[in-house]
Amino acid sequence: MNKIALITGATSGIGKATATKLAEIGYNLIITGRRGDRLTALEDELKAKGIQVLALQFDVRNQQEVHNAISNLPAEWQNIDILVNNAGLAVGTSPIQDGILDDWERMIDTNVKGLLYITHEVAPLMIKNEKGHIVNIASVAGKEVYPGGNVYCATKHAVDALSKAMRIDMLKHNIKVTNIAPGMVETEFSVVRYKGDQQAADNVYKGVTPLTGEDIADTIVFAVTRPAHICLNDIQIMPTAQASSRDVNRK
Template identity: 65%
Template structure:
């Protein structure tokens, strides 16, 4: 029987790349996201290209009742989740704290922190019952450093880092490994969301250097997910070679 991975935020970007990479390497996939059409297209691609089974979940991780009902309603076979990838997340806006937009704050906190907690709360008991599993939380360089305009987003990713450490301790007796991947600048729709659809501003973020691709993060995930069970990769910080910190980028 193939191993099963559940990837949140799988309808685009890093989540989509992670799902494809895991399918390519023998996993059956549960793909979760809010954009059903994108999920259906991804499921079709996985089935046709890699001949793996896929279950699509149209799911908003910000809604605990939705998450709980969806996970509880999984067919028994699909409850044997070996790898959970908590990828769903976003940055919205770059306002300084005194001009912060409350709706932006709520979206980031509800998705990046509470959404990760909600999904983990519902999936981790399935793992503890089997005494095995791997949870990978997608963090960010913003979880290691703060930068101008990143106040609340950085706060949410710092929270992910702390939650990951606490989760690792709590789940240790149950033989469940917990990892974090913290990417630097990755060219996905991330900046387009952050700048609320302003394509010019989004493109400027990646001008003058070669950023990471979503596939680079997927490669890191695969490395973590394919280690022997006695090996735990606790934390990966992955950056473009042109980036030295959250703020320092060599643009040419």
């Protein structure tokens, strides 16, 4: 019987790459996202790999939508083995005094509250089975701070802390928790952060070979396929050209 993985933010970037790689090793997948057209397209791609797929369209920021989606899972989809809390974003680069409140709300509601809403619904299903693995996608921004990163960094520091706390809370239930903190990953991340300014987004990676969504997906697959007695608590992964959020060797 195939294992089941639930991936939030599955329609692009790290989420999509993770869904693809887990499908390739035989996981059945619950994919979630806001964009219905992309979800449908991904569902078709994944099913072509010979696995079962359940696509759920909802916004992780909406607690009621999250509750309705997970509480109404068909019985055959409730034995979730892996939860990948991937949905997240950065918006804006303003210093704190110039911050746009809507940007702050979007980041806090997605990166922190959305992760909590999903985990609150899925963790009890894992506890019932006395097994599971929660993977939280954090960031180097959860390890340090940098100019213009204020609220985004705060949300990812929260993810880092929540991962540590979840590891302790889940310990007696035999549930693993892994925090993954990437450096520069070229996905839609910077386009969203710069609100569609493609040139500004491209400049982030200028002169550097950044990580890809596939690189992080490989790391996730490695973490979740370790033997039962091994849990990778915290993984920080960077491009070779990046030593910290501000130290980058551009060619």
